[in-house]
Amino acid sequence: MATVTDPALTGQATAKTAEQAGSGERVAGAQSPEMTDGFHLVIDGLKLNGVDTIFGLPGIPITDFTRMAQAAGIRVISFRHEQNAGNAAAIAGFLTKKPGICLTVSAPGFLNGLTALANATTNCFPMILISGSSEREIVDLQQGDYEEMDQLAIARPLCKAAFRVLHAEDIGVGIARAIRAAVSGRPGGVYLDLPAKLFAQTLEAEAGRRSLIKVVDPAPRQLPDAEAVKRALELLKGAKRPLILLGKGAAYAQADADIRALVERTGIPYLPMAMAKGLLPDTHEQSAAAARSYVLPEADVVMIVGARLNWLLSHGKGKTWGGKGHKDWGGQKFIQVDIWPQEMDSNVRIDAPVVGDIGSCVCALLAGIGDDWARPSAEWLGAIAERRDKNVAKMAETLAKDPVPMNFHSALAVVRDIVRANPDAILVNEGANALDFTRSIVDMYKPRKRLDVGTWGIMGIGMGFSVAAAVVSGQQVIAIEGDSAFGFSGMEVETICRYRLPVCVVVLNNNGVYRGTDVNPAGGPDVAPTVFVKGARYEKLMEAFGGVGAHVTTPAELRKAMEEAIRSRRPTLVNAVIDETAGTESGRITSLNPQSAKKK
Ligand code: ADP
Numbered sequence: 001m002a003t004v005t006d007p008a009l010t011g012q013a014t015a016k017t018a019e020q021a022g023s024g025e026r027v028a029g030a031q032s033p034e035m036t037d038g039f040h041l042v043i044d045g046l047k048l049n050g051v052d053t054i055f056g057l058p059g060i061p062i063t064d065f066t067r068m069a070q071a072a073g074i075r076v077i078s079f080r081h082e083q084n085a086g087n088a089a090a091i092a093g094f095l096t097k098k099p100g101i102c103l104t105v106s107a108p109g110f111l112n113g114l115t116a117l118a119n120a121t122t123n124c125f126p127m128i129l130i131s132g133s134s135e136r137e138i139v140d141l142q143q144g145d146y147e148e149m150d151q152l153a154i155a156r157p158l159c160k161a162a163f164r165v166l167h168a169e170d171i172g173v174g175i176a177r178a179i180r181a182a183v184s185g186r187p188g189g190v191y192l193d194l195p196a197k198l199f200a201q202t203l204e205a206e207a208g209r210r211s212l213i214k215v216v217d218p219a220p221r222q223l224p225d226a227e228a229v230k231r232a233l234e235l236l237k238g239a240k241r242p243l244i245l246l247g248k249g250a251a252y253a254q255a256d257a258d259i260r261a262l263v264e265r266t267g268i269p270y271l272p273m274a275m276a277k278g279l280l281p282d283t284h285e286q287s288a289a290a291a292r293s294y295v296l297p298e299a300d301v302v303m304i305v306g307a308r309l310n311w312l313l314s315h316g317k318g319k320t321w322g323g324k325g326h327k328d329w330g331g332q333k334f335i336q337v338d339i340w341p342q343e344m345d346s347n348v349r350i351d352a353p354v355v356g357d358i359g360s361c362v363c364a365l366l367a368g369i370g371d372d373w374a375r376p377s378a379e380w381l382g383a384i385a386e387r388r389d390k391n392v393a394k395m396a397e398t399l400a401k402d403p404v405p406m407n408f409h410s411a412l413a414v415v416r417d418i419v420r421a422n423p424d425a426i427l428v429n430e431g432a433n434a435l436d437f438t439r440s441i442v443d444m445y446k447p448r449k450r451l452d453v454g455t456w457g458i459m460g461i462g463m464g465f466s467v468a469a470a471v472v473s474g475q476q477v478i479a480i481e482g483d484s485a486f487g488f489s490g491m492e493v494e495t496i497c498r499y500r501l502p503v504c505v506v507v508l509n510n511n512g513v514y515r516g517t518d519v520n521p522a523g524g525p526d527v528a529p530t531v532f533v534k535g536a537r538y539e540k541l542m543e544a545f546g547g548v549g550a551h552v553t554t555p556a557e558l559r560k561a562m563e564e565a566i567r568s569r570r571p572t573l574v575n576a577v578i579d580e581t582a583g584t585e586s587g588r589i590t591s592l593n594p595q596s597a598k599k600k
């Protein structure tokens with residue numbers, strides 16, 4: 001049997017004799033034990049657990065590690081800023097159900113990666129941030145080491161679990177614990193601290209091999225209780241106006257066929273959250289997305305699958321749900337399917353919690369449904385269809401317009417057509433108006449094809465997500481970016497060019513954050529805080545690194561540039577100039593801006 005330090009397996013001589021490992025005074029004889037070291041044990045431990053890609057940025061103490069990992073056959077994708085590498089790892093985790101790995105240097109590199117780690121945890125994406133760190137004894141006595149920081153303590157509150165490995169023989173356990181913590185139960189971010197000294201430690205290769213762990217069943221199924229399933233089905237059966245809400249947990253679960261069967265066999269209308277779009281095609285006749293403001297207050301029983309009743313769902317109460325005041329309950333009964341028991345009752349009472357992994361829960365629900373399930377009344381379905389058809393017709397009218405200058409709608413009508421013609425393409429999306437309009441205008445047809453700002457509404461995921469999506473799927477990526485949003489990770493267009501990734505970035509350029517029209521209230525020489533350089537030529541950034549740049553001002557030009565990008569699969573940036581007066585403050589969530597009660 002090949003061992004993990006077998007050179008044939010790792011693509012590199014991972015094991016060394018004691019002499020090669022540096023003990024020069026020893027004469028290498030037949031009896032010299034084969035040696036390994038911290039560098040190789042980390043690589044072997046990761047490979048043993050199926051890690052084939054690392055997203056990171058080299059420097060002390062991990063530069064050699066990146067070389068050795070590459071030599072050992074791991075794909076090492078090197079970024080220009082750790083936050084983007086971290087975002088790449090996080091979304092790779094979401095797409096693959098395996099922890100995405102981000103690798104950084106100590107203190108500043110670690111901190112740069114930390115936002116992505118915290119964001120991954122918030123969004124339930126499995127990732128492991130591995131950072132090199134400085135000398136423990138100097139850090140702990142605060143004696144001022146190179147890049148000194150107590151990284152473990154800082155990471156701990158921002159992730160699901162944090163571990164540090166001090167001895168080479170513990171590397172296997174450290175990696176195993178990190179993997180289990182990231183993917184089991186509710187997925188999330190894990191921090192793994194590897195001090196510089198650890199990499200250099202040597203160990204007899206055989207002892208090293210024995211210390212590694214191949215994690216068996218890293219994300220064990222969690223079967224729901226039969227009683228809980230029965231309770232949920234009884235509640236659903238008694239509903240007059242049922243609704244199913246699908247969240248990104250449902251997309252993550254990769255139980256696509258069963259989820260679709262559950263929706264179709266019950267005949268219940270459903271609403272997808274942003275990253276659950278495409279779990280069933282957005283054009284599905286049971287989609288109530290275009291009648292959202294009607295179904296939320298009107299539904300009497302709502303089954304939530306892999307979504308949280310957080311701000312994105314107005315906490316399950318208030319006017320959105322038919323309540324009188326902003327904290328009033330609308331009277332719905334809730335069924336919630338989630339792997340994390342503590343999610344239940346977080347905002348409103350959950351009448352029928354179904355705790356388990358979504359695959360197992362949906363399977364159990366399907367089994368309990370049987371063949372004689374009564375579909376919802378024609379009255380409920382008809383009322384939804386009426387609103388939906390009206391809203392769809394209204395939107396079609398808006399999209400058919402061809403205003404000069406181009407605006408969000410006329411540009412996104414093009415993107416909608418392109419995505420329809422390329423349903424396997426992965427859409428990355430960030431911005432405010434650029435986000436909200438894309439979400440509502442561009443239909444998705446397949447699961448896990450829409451990646452966006454998630455639970456925090458974070459800017460800066462764009463290029464990191466795009467790189468990872470292209471790397472792990474090999475598919476075309478289309479990134480629809482507000483001009484402000486793009487700026488947060490824009491330098492990674494070099495990374496996209498370097499790895500020749502099929503990414504087409506479309507910057508919806510309206511000269512600023514939200515819009516480009518604000519003026520400095522004091523009338524001084526500085527522009528307003530939300531305003532950028534007018535007429536910026538973002539496409540030249542892509543050209544600077546050998547990619548294709550296009551400057552477009554009409555839907556026809558936009559269509560041509562996007563079609564060419566997809567045909568050629570070349571890195572492309574389309575600077576789509578739109579009306580600088582288009583868009584609203586904060587997009588759809590303008591009401592979240594605090595307003596002082598004080599009279600102006
Ligand atoms: P959205 O933003 O789409 O509403 P959230 O991120 O708020 O979705 O919610 C996702 C939910 O899915 C979380 O509560 C998480 O615990 C749950 N979840 C994630 N993966 C699984 C899984 N495999 N099985 C069950 N629940 C899951």
Ligand code: TPW
Nearest residue numbers: 431432433434457459482483484485513514
């Ligand atoms: C890490 C606040 C939300 S949306 C946005 C900002 C700065 C940019 C909106 O302008 P853009 O889009 O991208 O040009 P558009 O279509 O409206 O013109 N910092 C972080 N995250 C968030 N969410 C912000 C700031 C914000």
